[in-house]
Amino acid sequence: MSSPLKEFNKNWWIEVYNRIIGAIVFIDDCTAESLHWDGGLFNLLQGGAVGVKSLSPFEFGLKEQHKAVFLTQATSNQLQSIKDIVSNSNFTHCILISCASLDVVYLELNEGKDVTDVITSGKAVSEATKELERMLKDAIGKEQYAVEVIYIPLFSITPTNVLFLTPPYHNMYPKYEGRLTPDSNSVDLYSLSHNERSAIRRLAGGLNSLFESLSYREEIFYMGQFSSLLAGVLENSPVCIARKKTCTTPISLVIIDRTLDLCGVTSHSTESVMDRMIAVLPRFPGHSNEVAVDMTPLCQVTVVSHPDDIQMSPGCVYHANDDSCLQTYDYMINKSQKEVMLDLYNKLSKLDLPKSPGLKTLLKVTPQSVEKLVIMK
Template sequence: MSISLKQFSKACWSEVYNRIIGAVVFLDDYSAECLHWDGGLFNLITNGAVAVKSLSPFECAKKNQKKAVFITQATNTQLQTIHQIISNSDITHCIVISCVSFEIVYLEINNGKDVSDTVLAEKAQAEATNQLENLLINWVGKQQCVVEVVYIPLFTISPTNVVFLTPPYRNLYPTYDEKLTPDTPSFDLYSLSRDERFLVRSLASSLNNMFGSMNMKEDIFYMGAFSSLIAGILENSPICVTRRKNCSNPVSLILVDRTLDLCGVTSHSTESVLDKVMAVLPKFPGHSNDVAVDMSSLCEANIFTKGSYLDEVQLSPGCLFHANDDSCVQTYDHMINKSEKEVMFDLYNKLSKLDVQKSPGPKVLLKVTPQSIEKIISASKGNYDIIIKHLGLLQQGLGVVQTLKSPKLSELQLLMSLERQVQQNLAASRDSTSVLNQISHLIKARKQRNLSLENLLALLTHVYSLVGTEVIFNKQHEESVQESLSVAILEDHKSLFACEFEHPMTLEKSQAIAKKIMDRFKEISQMRSILQKYNSVIKPCETGTGHEYRGVLQQLVEDLVDTDRPEMVDLRHRNEGIKDLLRSGLNILTSKKKTTKHPLDNSTVILFVVGGITAEECKQLHRSIITSGVDNVVLIGSTKFVTPIEAMKDVLNIQRYKD
């Protein structure tokens, strides 16, 4: 690679920083999350921004602030928001930084019109630029004004050197107008809803620009119907074809649908500290990949609780990732790749060195507990010189302590135990009928067992994905689960849907929702039926006793790095088919059988999971790669980090049932 993914992201933000001197910066949540992983708010301030605000119709620039920079996904809704902000301000210099390519912006602006000729002629970029500039000139409404529109692909964050995520595409999921499978075998982009099409095109376009910036020429592999759509755009889009002609670094891009294996993302059986923290603590406001850490134990300020200000002071939450602190970046990497014990010792050793006079001195401990870390952190309370100097590390320490001391952790441990029981029951008897009965009882007794309905739905998602087509559940037992769910939804619908219903929930309505959810579970069990080799994820343990879960991604990567290069029949290469026949037609009688293209033929491989991934999966996949001894650089990408509850809500699309 000519540059790394971190360097690509930093180069993009450098372009932003060059344009913000003296400006009020308005940015959307997606851009704000990407900024957080580059260094955060102070990167904008230190590079010359006079103010930073949310891209909201309720915001505006002050009277004396004449320059505004908008960082946006450039959807029609966001463009209207920019219009409102400009109307409420008195700016004369306006810059719009679009995080999606102008080809996509052109389709968005001209939604409903036939613009195929312009796109095919590769004139969409110029047309979108002209249209946006004219809109801005009209909105500013002054003869003497400066407007500029620029595309900067702000869409990647890099939690580690080998893992990257794409926050603007956190809502992209392998569905076809809310269905898990397309209605017909022959499907295209128009099998998707308008919003889904926009996200698919935007992701493909963003990847294209990233490859161009990194001088990459990709071979595209895919597994899953949805990934084939993204692969098709990257393979056939005129702008992608043109870019590949000018790039020289070969790379293999492997796209995989998350829906092929939902076990890994709905499992609570994780060694990763990061997965535990994300499952326990609330999300950092507006973000999908970081958490909010309660900082009140370090400060004398009161926190915002129960809808009212206490002493009119609000304490901002802390978080886990701190890009400008190398020590914190290392600790964050440990939260993904090291054991809980190693993370605890790492935190203890670093925190022990903060303030020798106030903190307990480093000791040789056999075990570091949350209490021992908490004791060191508490010693820094009120010492704001120490707090400011080591704020990132203190936030990470508090985040881990709050997780390990949370009552939620016992619920997660119970769910881990249940998952192991289910796994062994199914492995021992593929026609096992006790599993659903057990879960049905758990749903009924959930409050006595301190189990949330959300986590039990995640467990059911895990079970149905785990068994796939190998187990046919008893119809009566499924009906029993459905009945239990309907009663639970009636009782817990407000917390499940996190909103008030327009009309009161009735038993009839909860029964209808329960039926739809059960139908979805049955769809989930069928997702791997299209696979030949990776259709089962319950495998005998290497020790010879018992069975274990080995996910589709894990099996794929193990085959990928196997020196014997076994045939990966489920991994399709975008160039397979008629093109190969035509290319070899002249020599078909004399040539040997064409060797199948292998991802490791290229020195760099990017495995991208559409629909989310866990830190535990990243760790296991990376471990398989480095222990294999292959020389290839293998990067792991996805749309976001997910927790079991988030993964369940994504695949069930739970919010659609609230109406």
Template sequence: MASASVKEFGKAWWSEVYNRIIGAVVFLDDASAECLHWDGGLFNLLTGGAVAVKSLSPFVECGEEKKAVFITQSTWTQVQTICDIIRRNQFSAVILISSASLDAVYLELCTDRDASDKVAAGRGIAEGTKLLEDILRDSFKGRLCSIEVVHVPIFTIALTNVVFVTPPYKDIYPKFNGKMILETNQFDLHSLQTDERNDARRLASGLNNMLDSMNLKEDIYYIGAYSTILAGVLENSPVCIARRKNCLHPASLIIVDRTLDVCGVTSHATESVLDKIMAVLPRFPGHSNEVAVDMSPLCEANNAYHKGPDDDSALSPGCLFHATDDSCIQTYDYMINKSQKEVMFDLYNKLSKIDVQKSPSPKTLLKVTPQSVEKIITASKGNYQIIGNHLGVLQQACAVVQTLKSPKRAQQELLMSLEKQFQQNLAASRDSTTVLQQMSHLIKTRKDRSLALESLLALLIHLYSLKGKDIKFPSQHEEALREILSVAIFEDHKILFKGEKAEIVTPEECDEMSKKVMDKLKDIANMRNTMVNYNIVLKPCETGVGHEYKGLLQQLVEDLVDTERPEMYDLRHKNESLVLKTKDLIRSGFNMLTQKKSRTAKHPLDNPTIIIFVVGGVTAEECKRLHRSVITSGVDNTVLIGSTKLVTPVEAMRDLLSLEVA
């Protein structure tokens, strides 16, 4: 099943799912449901023959229904839930569609000591299928049943033709038992904890499935400790080795650790409308890349979405992406790749065609404001024929208006201004900078400025990653900041922490947490220490006035598409040792600086297709800039940009700091 793009890869495998659901109750986990949303949503299942669609819960009862289809990641917890559902119902036919590769599932579920040997011998998929069939059969307790276990690699969503994310792997982050810097010198699977190891195998097998479906035979490149491990799995797995023998089209796969440069994902300086929306609106329930849009401006019902699901008058949220509406797909692309002004004109132009009040023509407007868009939305309120015919664009328009009119936007603008001010301060004063003193004052006075502590923590991460190893903060400034952080964490602990433990946090715990935060900030500053090309991300502006942030990814892509083909010393290749020592890496880096360019060295641009995959999240702004660099370079190669998820500054902060009460 060959496919030319990530979008086609997803559609091809969803068609395999639709062939199996006729007459069945379909159960989905959150990640599969999110992938379904981007393929067309719930109606694809219902019009395809499913009799009902339910979430994966052990307490579901399905009456007299005899056939069930489960679409899950096949984790141990999910398999146990499936067994509970089977026991509570009268199914006679069950199909388990595992989104994760069955050899990876087998290694997780099997207690057999010989499991690794069986996988190495190429028997992992068959053994995984048999193991899951046996577990499910036990749940029927002797009843006659038909059981099918099949692997269908549903794990990608295509945001645009060149950008994709992987919802099942949204929680994977380049850490090692919670730490950002690997303490051992060996970079292999045994460097990871059991859960981390399972996640790495699952992600690698997913990427392998995608490459297989796209008929790509890849050269693997990587930057970062976690990416080194991932590259090792892809290079040495028996399934991957067998696949590369059969695939025809050469490609370059570049895997990058997010932790090497977290400035981009903690920055509020974005032109992307999608980033602005993601930072302001709540997530759609169960989703990592979709937002919940308040639909009350269109409906006569009162909005009670935030009151809870038991409220009869609750109004379901809207969303941004509408897979069956080409006009909405175009607008979504604009939200990533165009300016706010262009997005506003695009929305106004589409809305003006359905406006019952006949607002001014787009051609007569010099500027489209949130108010002018909102006016058309309000005119459509309660007119359910118009709403039904134009539901997608109305939801997108509501999202943009709610974002731009939100009080949070003023906070975002203030944070963006502070960010720019701190950048110039760092560049100009370097080691004598007073940035941390200013940050301490900001944290103290945050409530006067309506700034959330979690946003200021994201700004702190941005600063430490920006400065790298070249700029030193005075130790007394860092200690003063730590003390202020301790107090602030205690004051805002109910907002920062989730769950029951958040109610009983002590000052001592907050003090300990502030120490851990400072330690992680110092780790963040040192992440690029061993790099040759990309150790500095605060660069002089091309205009010659001031400094600007130029991210590691941006520098990498600019070097990648440069026709002069500069040496990229930090980009490792699979032909080099996958088990590297830090000292060797530093030494080889300096040696390479003194060597002449090798004419025989492989280059990612040698292959027509290049996939850059960032482990740990990207922003829409980064995707736009990377894509623009490729387009303006004039290279003929197809460059795809993938990541585990879209991320906001606050989400990036939480991924890095892992804020939790012990």
């Protein structure tokens, strides 16, 4: 049975798939990682997209391609890339899907300006939409055009029913100056850098959308100065205040500074097989939570620098459309090494492999016995 968090992500990806028919899709790295955990590239191609490209200012559409969909975290650099792509293409229909809350995007578009009245009146979303639509219209430069700007909160992944991750914010980290107890408790958003302030607002906006979708009204507990800032945005932001007036399901939200998480308060630590794999294997290109698996033993190819050598694309561990894989992945996070080895051995033993020893003939299932079974032919 899927968790509410899994359903949250699936439902929003369905909204994306409904808009990509006949379009060329431009997607940034963080959103591409989110797509990977929902099913990957083929979800877009099978859903009707005519092509998929990286969100880069060096990309453009072909002359016969008139519809484009942009899946973006809507940072200032990415918005500039979108303008460049549209200006160098022949699009007449552009859909910009912002994965960041539009009220936060509005603040970033108007950095340094006094927009207090717009924020407090709740008009930030509509104003941001107008600005982005105007940007697309000017970049298209044609009399006949159609533009659409929408917010879809593609900021999270749920590898299992009990694990929730946020790839766009994997670099968020409190400042650590060599002491766990700060000299002063006085800290606010404007004491942070622009990027840190933006990340906190964006994460708060994503969590607000998640809680609104699930009708959650949170009680917040936090530990650490950085966490107090995130808690403050969730408590005082106008959109969060408006959401709490209608949401009824009570939950507890615990936020802890990563610099204080020195004792492994989370259960997913070095005890899990997946954590050991992440520590040993290189990251899948462009990803923060997936590992790159060397595929060269399966074919005759010489790779000099795995996983960056383009002669052989690396494999990965998670395959969203394979139920057997999903179960094994869940085991690698939540079960002991012994249980994971037994699960892998059972699955491999069911394959049509000659001379495959049964479990009864083995005193103990080990990584070596699983490896031996894999290479048998």
